[in-house]
Amino acid sequence: MVLKHYVDIFTIALRLGLTSFGGPTAHLAYFHNEYVKQKRWLSEKSYADLVALSQFLPGPASSQVGIGIGLYRGGLLGGILAFLGFTLPSVFLLIAFAMWFPTDLAFATGLLKGLQLVAVAIVAHAIIGMSQSLASDAPRQWIAFVAMATMLLFPHPFIQVGIILIAACIGRLLFTQGISRENSTSDRVPISKRGGSIALFLFFFFLFAPPIILVWKDIPMLSFFESFYQSGALVFGGGHVVLPLLEQQFVSPTGLSGETFLAGYGATQAVPGPLFTFAAYLGAVLNGPIGGLFATFAMFLPAFLLIVGALPFWDLLRNNAHMQGSVSAMNAAVLGLLIAAFYDPIWTSSMTSSVHFTIASLLFLLLQFQKWPSWKIVLLGAMIGAFFLS
Template sequence: MQKPNKNVLQSLLEIFIVSSKLGLTSFGGPIAHLGYFHNEYIRKRKWMDERSYADLVALCQFLPGPASSQVGIGIGVMRAGVAGGIVSFLGFTLPSVITLILFALLIQGFDIGNAGWIHGLKIVAVAVVAHAIIGMANNLTPDLPRKAIALFALVLTLLWQAAFSQIGVILLSAFIGYLLFKETKEEPHTRVDFPISRRFATVCLGLFFGLLVLLPIMREITSWQWIAMFDSFYRSGSLVFGGGHVVLPLLEREFIPTGWLTEEAFLAGYGATQAVPGPLFTFAAYLGTVINGWTGGLLATTAIFLPAFLLILGTLPFWNILRSHPKVKGALMGVNAAVVGILISAFYHPIWTSSIKEPVDFAFAAILFSMLVYWKLPPWIIVITGAVGGTLLSYL
């Protein structure tokens, strides 16, 4: 009886170590995070095959919330159940949460938004995402029809930059893939087992929608600030489609007009968030700390990530059934191809447009890309090199 428990503890410890390393080194936003995940979980550790990873990314892109965090939770659940998902989430999220709480308590008045080392980390994201795109494109767009779907997704998401554009592109690509590939005999998927019952998943989905309805009601009938804070952060985390950057205007509308914090404090926290690794949603830790101390920071973090957690746990048990169904396979082939186009679109904007300003930036990105792809140096070396190089470039 003790051996399985020991194996579970070993798995949880392994998940925590790996996810913490990613939480300490994954700079560059959600698309870059997927590149880091792909390199660590798929290329290096083989915890999931390429197609399963792409399907999981597609599922998380479709759900509201922080896609990269949901992918990390899903991989953790696959390895060690719900506890594995929680541990994976904590490892990936805690480093930036702790850092941003300290920012709010100690240095929230500092102007770091234009620091050279932050610019260097943005260039690191260029190298990481380019590497991820090349690998995923080779596997997910091997023929002309899927290359055409990727091109369609690329063009449409670049020209139609709205909150629901990615959802629309994914739905259209799923329909196109169904029409084109419904008769295609694909190789069978590697079954990915998620040890979650359908009953538990149904409870999670019910809790997600129940809190979305009940929290505003509780806010109206009580005067407790903690309820109001939880409601604002939970609602913001529930309504974000298209990546973590969309959460910024939602949070701004929730807290600046109410007078809970000033616009200057909000912008200072945004600059701090750009300086730390991990998910952009950890901006909530800074905001909550400014409003109500470190306990407010922890409450805000819990509230904004809870919807993503409930949604991914609520959908994973049905994933294998959907992706193995003959009528769904073609649609998933179309969606996977579209994900490549969406990645390329995000690679251009905002990653490339906010990082590559001068020829020297492009040269530095090429060096970092070569270090990662050809010399196969670990990502943490790339991150340190990017930070140091960005600082040196600021003096040129």
């Protein structure tokens, strides 16, 4: 039974890793549909709290949410298996692209367009579901609206952190008295505070030790590790934001051409899974398949250490009576951030004709009202795109 438990964690994450197109916001929608709605591995509240924490931490938010769900379900091993299942499909695809495909390969644009429309339907479905629990009254609805408007009018990665912090302060003032004590019971992560402290120590050790060592001795693989680790540790806002940092790190210093760099980024947009797996492509181009795997490890290690380190303390704080109001407002703000991301870039890049709107509406109807599973929606969207949008 224990083995089956861990096999389930890996296989479900693997299925999501093979079918989750559309970027970080879409990934959160896929996770919500699979883990909360269908499997009921997490309550709505615990999922919303986990999303809020991941939005606050640097690194790839959707990957940290996936790791966190694995931690809740199966401890440290569960977190590792959830990460591997969700991440490895795109890693292997991008390493293969780096090794065996020409950099000017033209993708099937119709297929990709169909998958964009799938993302529209999936994210809209998740927003409707999450709004029922995260913005159930007028004050929280206003917090969600202001968060959405602020993110759209002042688009900057660090703005989202400020929005969440301000929402926490507002929630502490407005909602603490109105939250019942039974709401403090929620899923608990099986990671001790001692284990969390070790993970946080390792996060800062790997952040500061390599630069110090490299001052005294030039170690090529350590320098390679440092470049990817720092990129994963110091970026808010997900894979799109890390692009200029990686370009600065690798295009000129390593001799990598801009065309090769952008071809890999285009391939990353085309495959399912997290955008941070762009590291696998860069590592494979520079140092072969082993380099691709090592770069992926370095890129995602800070995100893994941060979520393992933060969750035990977050678990304690979010169940504190004085923190309940803050967390409630933060969750409403996160809903607003998701709506903002739904509009830009998901809606703006996908809805360019009435045909696109019609197809996305069909996919949404099948998902929302006909209760089709998300993998069927992905397959149908891909087929419609390949046959009718090419």
